[in-house]
Amino acid sequence: MSGAMNLLLLVLASSMGLCFVRLLRGPSLPDRVVALDQIGVHVAAMAILYSIAQGRVVFLDAAVVASLLSFLATVAFARYLEQGAEL
């Protein structure tokens, strides 16, 4: 079980690397924000896989927090991109 989860974690890490490529390349600022959002979701998924590999339920809380932070960051960035610094 733990070996299979470690393999899946490795695949997920390389997928996160692909998202990072878009974060570096992205021609426009919204492209980079989407890549950042995807990286946040990948972090949440990695926390869940790690909790399965270790057999501990507590790491699911880390996934909840990571997804919440990623959502808030995306919405804040979108608002900034649409309206500028004034809120």
Next chain:
Amino acid sequence: MSAKEWLTVIAAGAGVFFMVVAAVGLNRMPDFYTRMHGATKSTTLGISFILLGSALHFGTPFAITKAVLVVVFFFLTAPVAAHALARAAYFRAVPTCPSTALDELKGHYRPETHELEGEVKLHCCAGTAAAEVLSAGEHNSAPANASGETGGAVEG
């Protein structure tokens, strides 16, 4: 490995597969809007499968409740975040790819207030049942919208 463990690995593997599809789509799609379209949806599906795997693995009511909670959270927030970002990108005039045939929102947004004006005609599904439903809804809501917009203009 028991059958339950196999099911866990299969569910988590399917979830990781969809996450990889999202990352590949993020790199291969031609413009911003298609990139976001590909990334957001498949990520939601991927994380749902991974959480299904965790719920199968732990099996306790606590873990299952938490998994269902996170899935519901993702299904609520991912479309909201994607919509907000796409709207921001549209106002910043992020270019679409050269093969884009039609922009149905073109000229319908007021640049200063970011509000819709006029009737947006949908060309994509003309002649289908969906188009009839959409046009019926527009006719029902059009007078209320029009009066509201003119009232706002007079006040401004």
